[in-house]
Amino acid sequence: xxxDTTILVDGVHAVAFHNGVFRVTFFRFDGxxxxxxxxxxxxxxxxxxxxxxxxxxxxx
Numbered sequence: 811x812x813x814d815t816t817i818l819v820d821g822v823h824a825v826a827f828h829n830g831v832f833r834v835t836f837f838r839f840d841g842x843x844x845x846x847x848x849x850x851x852x853x854x855x856x857x858x859x860x861x862x863x864x865x866x867x868x869x870x
Contacts, residue, residue: 817849830855 819836
């Protein structure tokens with residue numbers, strides 16, 4: 811992996827689908843307890859099932 815940056819998130823802000831790409835925007839609470847958008851993940855439609863399956867394995 812070229813960039814092994816880790817970003818802590820507290821939840822999902824929004825999910826959208828446009829032009830064959832899912833976009834998942836995550837948030838993190840700031841010091842005052844307000845949610846702040848921190849990162850957006852773009853997932854091509856053809857890869858979405860694999861990504862969803864990987865996330866589902868986490869909760870087990």
